[in-house]
Amino acid sequence: MALAEEDIFAKVQEALVDALGVDDDEVTEDATLVGDLGAESIDFLDIVFKLEKAFDITIPREELSPEDILTNSQYVQDGVVTAEGMAELKRRMPWADLSEFEKNPRVQDFGNLLTVRDLCSYVKSKLG
Amino acid sequence: MRWIWIDRFTEFSSGSHACGVKNVTLGEEVLDEYCPGYPMYPPTLIIEGMAQLGGILVAEHFSFEKHVVLAKVGKSKFHQPARPGDQLCYEVHLDSVQDVGATVVGKSHCEGKLQAEIGLMFAFLEEGRFTDGPLFRPVDLRSMLRAMNFFNVAVDSDRNPISDYPALLAAD
Numbered sequence: 001m002a003l004a005e006e007d008i009f010a011k012v013q014e015a016l017v018d019a020l021g022v023d024d025d026e027v028t029e030d031a032t033l034v035g036d037l038g039a040e041s042i043d044f045l046d047i048v049f050k051l052e053k054a055f056d057i058t059i060p061r062e063e064l065s066p067e068d069i070l071t072n073s074q075y076v077q078d079g080v081v082t083a084e085g086m087a088e089l090k091r092r093m094p095w096a097d098l099s100e101f102e103k104n105p106r107v108q109d110f111g112n113l114l115t116v117r118d119l120c121s122y123v124k125s126k127l128g
Numbered sequence: 129m130r131w132i133w134i135d136r137f138t139e140f141s142s143g144s145h146a147c148g149v150k151n152v153t154l155g156e157e158v159l160d161e162y163c164p165g166y167p168m169y170p171p172t173l174i175i176e177g178m179a180q181l182g183g184i185l186v187a188e189h190f191s192f193e194k195h196v197v198l199a200k201v202g203k204s205k206f207h208q209p210a211r212p213g214d215q216l217c218y219e220v221h222l223d224s225v226q227d228v229g230a231t232v233v234g235k236s237h238c239e240g241k242l243q244a245e246i247g248l249m250f251a252f253l254e255e256g257r258f259t260d261g262p263l264f265r266p267v268d269l270r271s272m273l274r275a276m277n278f279f280n281v282a283v284d285s286d287r288n289p290i291s292d293y294p295a296l297l298a299a300d
Contacts, residue, residue: 018203042199046249049224049231061228 003055003127008120015050016116019043029117037116051119057126064114064122066092070107081105095121132272133177134218140282142290145221146185148276150177154212169210171244174218174236175201178246182220182232184273186250188282189225192295195253195263199229202247214238220248228252262295270296 003011013027020037033039039047048059062068066089069075075085086102096118101109139147152159152169159167179198187196210216220234229251236244253263264272273279273296282290 042249042251045226045229045251046200046202046231049226049229049249052226053224061226 005120005124008055008123008127009116011054012051012116012120012123015047015054016119019046019050027116029115029120031116032112033114033116033119034112047119051123055123055127057123059126063092070110076107079107081107081110093122095125132180132276133173134181134276136277137181137281138217138277140185140188140278140290141287142282142284143189143222144285145219146181147217147219148177148181150174150216150218152210152212152214152216159212167212169214169216171204171206171210174206174210174216174244175204175246175248177216178218178220178234178236178244179248181218182234182248183250184278185220185222185232186225186230188293189222189230190252192266192269192293195255196230196250197253197263198248199251200249202231202249204244204246206244208238208241208243210236210238210243216243223247266296266298 009029013024016022016027016033016037017024020039020043022037026037031037033044033047044065048061048064051057052059069085069088069092070081072085075082075088081089086098086105089096090098096114098113101113134148134150137146137148139145150169154167156169158170158173162168162170179201183196183198187194190196215238217237218234219237220232223231223233229249231247231249234244234246234248235242236246262269270292279291284290
């Protein structure tokens with residue numbers, strides 16, 4: 001049975017509270033994982049483990065962290081994601097809102113892109 | 129001083145769980161300064177002992193061929209202090225395994241009472257990125273496992289005794 005959006009949010013929220021040691025009320029839909037919730041790179045592995053368990057899904061590494069795209073000279077020039085790279089990112093991450101990032105797609109800003117809403121959308125896409 | 133914070137394996141089931149004991153003694157220097165006037169074993173070393181037990185559980189799951197390091201201490205609760213004379217019985221279970229890391233959940237009991245609950249996450253170092261070669265000399269790791277009675281209790285997933293590992297017999 002498909003989970004309602006509020007149920008997905010509640011489970012994502014619980015995973016983030018556990019993984020990041022933040023309070024429930026800090027985990028809003030608009031909160032960014034890195035900037036607002038203080039996630040560090042190692043926390044993403046923890047978040048992946050917790051989401052896999054909470055939703056009984058498998059999360060391939062490259063789906064949440066498209067490092068291969070962001071380090072590929074075919075897609076990045078002078079630290080900026082090219083149009084071809086943006087297309088690849090959108091193809092890889094259709095669940096993420098990349099509209100703000102696209103205005104000035106500097107690779108260094110990508111790390112602070114994902115929001116709690118994006119994460120919920122990703123889980124929803126995995127649940128089908 | 130050896131940086132070993134479990135005394136002995138008491139149970140080891142490959143890919144499932146590991147149990148071990150830690151005897152707390154007043155002769156250990158670590159009890160001197162942690163809480164002057166009230167000798168107790170530092171909770172951080174309970175985490176470390178549990179991480180050693182869990183790290184071996186994870187590394188063994190991959191036949192000691194991955195470079196396993198403690199990456200994160202998750203939610204932990206300490207219900208009572210560990211005092212001189214206490215025997216802490218640790219038990220860790222493999223929780224999740226991925227190609228880049230693993231999680232374990234651990235409990236410590238003292239005289240049958242729950243003493244601590246600890247969640248741990250391990251990461252696997254990529255060869256050549258953070259390390260060249262194994263984190264331990266295979267011969268040292270094997271000696272350490274023998275000293276901790278690992279091979280006396282270790283069984284594989286079919287409950288057959290484990291006698292050795294090719295990765296630990298490799299030449300240095």
